[in-house]
Each structure stands twice: as structure tokens, then as C-alpha cells.
Amino acid sequence: MIVRVGIGVTLTWDEQRFVIIAADYRHVTLRSLEADFTRMVDADELVRLPNVTWHADRTDSATGSAARILDGLDDEERRVVDAWAEHLAVVKAAVDNGQPAKVYFEDVRTAMSKLTSVTSLETVRRKFHRYCAEGVLGLVDARHLNRGKRDIDVRIGMALSELGEKGTTRSSGTTSRTLDRLRWTLEEDYGDAIDIPSQRTLYRMVAAHPTARKLNGSAKSRQTSANKPGRAFGVHGSLRPGEHVQIDSTVIDVPSRLLDGRLNRAELTVIHDVSCRSILAGVVRAVATNSADLAGVLARALTPYELRPPGAREQRERVAATWTGRFMIDQERLDHHRLAQPYIFPETITTDNGKICRSEAFRRGCERAGISLIHAAHETGTDKPHVESGFDAIKDGFVQYLEGFTGGSVDRRGRDEPTDRALALNQLQELLEDWIAIEWQNRPHAGLSDPMLPGRALTPNEMFRAYRRIAPELHVPFGLDEFIGFLPAKRCTLQDYGINHARRVYRSNRLTELRAAGAGGEGATRPCVIRYDPHNPLFVWVEHGDEFVPFRCVGDLLDEPMGGEIWQAAHAVDTATDTAIREEAAYLADRMKRAQWVRPGKERNRAVRTAEVNRDPMHMTGVSKTIARETPTTEPDGDEVIWERGGGFSLLTDDDGVWERLT
Structure with a gap:
């Protein structure tokens, strides 16, 4: 680039080359190098013309390069x-x-x-x-x-690129392994026709190569870099809340307790709004999320907390008593933040190419709600970056504070992590929703910074209110029936006492009516289809025509006075001792039952077994006892005779001599 021009500088103007032959404070005289004519132009106009290309001479270029160095x-x-x-x-x-x-x-x-x-x-x-x-x-x-450095041979660069491409999905190794494979590749392709540099030079070449240098690093990072698209990254913008929403699932590094007490890693599914960074819904599951669970997550996003079915708030108060009672926190304070969470209707949802995201159940659920689906490119997390980065924020702000946090990898995992105090699945779900409503929605987000004041960031709730002031619009949330219609379904049978589901019994005042109608008109079989919320065990709903009939769970010990304290005391016992007692009791019960069993065709062995295992001296039941009395091996005398023939008690008299002899 020319900063100062003078006599002799060349330029191209309208595809013709000129040289400056004269210049003053107002005009510049140009002479054509291709034709015999001159041109005088205004100096200020010449330097502003867009179709003029200036050519720097060698001296100016060298001077500029030296100055930069x-x-x-x-x-x-x-x-x-x-x-x-x-x-x-x-x-x-x-x-x-x-x-x-x-x-x-x-x-x-x-x-x-x-x-x-x-x-x-x-x-x-x-x-x-x-x-x-x-x-x-x-x-x-x-x-x-860059003097003294040897330029990389094109053939060596091609071999390094091939190794880097082929090693994307392979296990990581050391740089020496990469150098050995590089030599073998060059020898196989070119033989002695190529001069292989020294060991130190090859190390420098590998360290400077964009893909080969990653072969000795993290395999996950290498795969992530390979999945990046070759084009420049764009910006996922959104003009209003709900216009662009992203959904994804990931396994979190904390175990949860199942209904039978076993531990299993939990999986988190999140619906994330791009415009104001709000989390519309977050659900944890202890097993792999299926299409019905994904529809349930969508139902939670479409139905505000205050419009959810009966039992939702009661179940939340039950579970939240664990962290509210200890610090004397009023439940209404938590409900205040839950109710303040903005309701956003997702117009367009971006998902990955997982099987559950392409399932018919999820697709039909989105069609019923009028939601458009966009599937990201295969293994391209950059197509939904907001929800991906949101998982990292949830891990840093929520997951790592839970009991049993495993650290994310083996080298970050502690040996003495108290996994026995891991939360139950319902506890983890309600704690997650409280954390989203209280901390996430009221924490300044770096992506919501003011362009004029970059140091000031808004919270998701503040950003949502700002959108509503400029572009006010109303989204009608789902009602009770719509919410229940998105929940998972299951076939059950109406019993005389109610419905059995998940080891619980549910009853309703309309049980007799539904049994008489056959819950669908199928007569005596009395089958039914129920809808259930995995995180609300207090209610299930029976499909009966165009309505959902609620069935409430039969009251348990938690509904009784001091019921919670009883269960806490039951869980406080020594687990190892309790397990040992159960194992011993099971063994003894098995022996007791097996003692009464005789294998068919082996009835004659009963007498032999009874003779070997006869431990009842008070009841003469068995052939072995009779045989033992008829043919004694030795005749006892003294106190033993008195004890045996007296049935265990000696014939005492008032004779002091006898008493003294016995005592």
C-alpha cells in the first residue's frame, strides 16, 4: 500500500497504465504507458477514484516490510x-x-x-x-x-494431512508414533526419491501442522474440530422470543436414585430460547430419553407452572421440603420465582439428528402445537451452539454442587464421593426447576450485553420484559387437557380397587362408572389407557371419551403425622448390617423350605437324611431317635441318667443328702 506518491509512480486507471510525470498542490499530470497522450486531473479527485489501482515500487514495498518487521x-x-x-x-x-x-x-x-x-x-x-x-x-x-528454516516438502505436507485426516476417529498416541507412521508412509509412496528431514525438523513440522499436531491430544477435541464446517460460522439471530428455540439432551455427571433404590446416571433435556436465553423447560431422566419423554418436555415448555395438572405443586412442596425446611425458607418464595418465569411459545425448534428427535411421536406433537422443526447437520454442534454452551453453564452452576458429582472424567473423579446420598429422580427434577427459575433466569448473561455498554449484561427475565415493551404479543399457553395429551401413555386395567401403576395404587370416585362403561366400551375386560407424568406420581389420568379422568394416589405414610421422620429414620440405619441380615434370613428361609422337599423317586432317602439331621431331643419324631434309644452306644450313669430318664429334670426330694449330691 502506498502512503506517499511522487514522480515516477505508476497506476492503472480504466484498464490503462499511467505514470506520474508532474504534480503540484492542485493537479497531477499523467502520461500513458500504452499510448502517446497525457492527462491532467485534479489531485484530490484522483486519490478518491474507486477504479484507480496504485502500483508500489520495490523500494517502497521493501521499506514498508522492514518497518512492519x-x-x-x-x-x-x-x-x-x-x-x-x-x-x-x-x-x-x-x-x-x-x-x-x-x-x-x-x-x-x-x-x-x-x-x-x-x-x-x-x-x-x-x-x-x-x-x-x-x-x-x-x-x-x-x-x-523465517530465514534458515527449511520449507516443508509438499509430499511431506500431504502425508501429514493424510495422517491427520485418518486419525480423527482413532485413539490418541505420542508424537513419536506419528513420526514413525509418517516415515512408513513416505517410504511406501516414494521410496528413496524423497529426502526425509532430521528428527528435530520432523517434530517441528508436526507441531506446526494444523491436524497432525492434534494426534497426541484429546480424541474428543480432535473429533469436535473435525466436525466443524468448512464455511465461516454464521450468527443464530432471533427477532423476538420463541422465534428460534433449540433442544438437546446430554448425560450429566451425577447419579440419581431410582424407585428401587439403585443408582443410575441422569440425562438432562433442555429447551433453550435464543433471543433472551431463557430455559423454557428442563427435565431429567434416569434412563435414555425416549420420544415420549421428549414430548413431555415439550408439554412442560408449553404449559406454565401455575396451569399444570393437580398434584404438581403438591409434589413440588413435598420434595422441596428437603432444602426449604433446613433453612426455614417459605415455600411461597420459591413459588414466586416459578410464577415469574416468562412463558414463551416456541415457533421453530432446532434439534439434532437423534432417533427420538426424528420420531413420529415428537413430530406429531410439534404439528399439533403448530411448531416448525429444523434438523441440524449431522454431528455438527455448531448448528445449535446456544443450548450446547448452556449445558456447560448448567454443569458449572448446578450439577457440580450435587452429591455424587463424578467430575466429568476418570482423572477428575474422587474416590470418596458420597454416592449413597444421591438425590432421587423426583428430587433432582424439582431442584433443577427451582434452580432454573431462581438463578438462571435472574443471572446476567454474557450473550445479552448492551452493544453501547458491553460491560452491562441483562438477565433472561429482563431481556424478555424488554422484548415485550417493544414488540408486545400474547401467546396463549396450553391448558390442562393439552398438557395431559402430551404425557406418555400406558395401557392398564381397571381393578376393583383402582389402578396399579409404578408400584402405586390410584383411585377415583368415578371408578364404578368407568368400570361399568368398560373404559371404552370393551365390556368385562375393563382395559384403559392412562396418561402419567414421570415427575408427578400423585396423579394419573384415564382416557374416557374426550376427557381425562384424574385418579389420585392412595395416601401413604408421608400423609400421616411424623411420616417423613419415620422414613428418614428408616434410611438412617446401617445399610451394610441391614443387607447382611437380609441375606442371612433369605438363606435360612431357603434351608427351612428345602428340608421339606423330597425329590421324586428318592423317598427312601428321607429316613437317612432324618437320621443325619435330627436335632429335636424333646420330640421323638423320627426313626433315628427310636434306633438310638434301642441300641445305645454307652450307658450314661450318675447325673446323666437322672437327667435323661427324668425328661430333663431330676426327681428332687426333700432329702438334703440328695440335694447336696445333685448340687
């Missing part, structure tokens, strides 16, 4: 280069006047020895010749000019 040096190196240039300029001036240069080399060496560690006369001579040939640029260390 000198500006890139650190302060110490720049000070040394300037000192060399100052002393060598004196030597060059003396040489131009006809004096020999060797006379001044000693003075330069003495002066530069104060700034550099080692300086010899040969160094001064070499620096002087470079200064005369290249100017100040010749005094710069060659490492800053």
Missing part, C-alpha cells in the same frame, strides 16, 4: 538493532569517504559488547556486510524473518 520486535531486540544500525552507519559513512572499514570494527565491537553477550570481530564484519546489502532489515535476527 521492526515494529514487531520486542523492546530489547529493537534496542539492540537500533544500536547496531547507529554504529554501522558511521562505519558505512567512513567507507563511502574512502577509509577502510577494519579500522572501525574494534570500536563497534567494544560498544556492542555492553548490549550483547558475545560479539567478535567476525560478527561485526558479517553484520556490516548485511547492513550494506539489506539495510536495517539485515540486522534483525534471522528467526524473525
